[in-house]
Amino acid sequence: MPPASIPRKVEDIIFYYYAKLVIAPSSGFGGNYAFIIDTYKRLKSGEARMSDYERELWHIASTPGVCAFCGFPCAKPVTTHVVPKSADVQPGVHNIVYACQACAVSKGEKDFVDWWCNDLKRHRDELPRVPLGLYLKIAYELHKVNFSLRRQCQSLDELFTILMQAKK
Secondary structure, three states: OOOOOOOOEHHHHHHHHHHHHHHHHHOOOOOOHHHHHHHHHHHHHOOOOOOOOHHHHHHHHHOOOEOOOOOOEOOOOEEEEOOOHHHOOOOOHHHEEEEOHHHHHHHOOOOHHHHHHHHOOOOHHHOOHHHHHHHHHHHHHHHHHOOOOOOEOOOHHHHHHHHHHHOO
């Protein structure tokens, strides 16, 4: 959960987790609170921006025999969606990762964060970087086109729930 100083809006939740779980560890600053908050503020102000999908796509393409979720090598990887098709995500490579059979079957068409935290009982801070990067970028794009970046949002788990509720 973000600290109390982070507003509880969709955009803030996305930027906070992008800074905390994607940028900080890849920059060698994982767990460095000052770096995370500074990066969040830079994202929020527009001084920095989330990268395009190329970084994640390059990683996926360069590790085709490794599960994006558990990180174990797999002889026959399958492709699976990070964000379920039911979330009305446009089809494309930006939402597909290689997974081992066990992870692909376990996740199925569930929301990535919900599956990770509730089904697998893994901590939010352990979310794998590549699927999370894709997840956050897709969430940001969808909320942007749906004009919902300023909607109330308490946690990472709600990002796609809010979108689905807005479409009803």
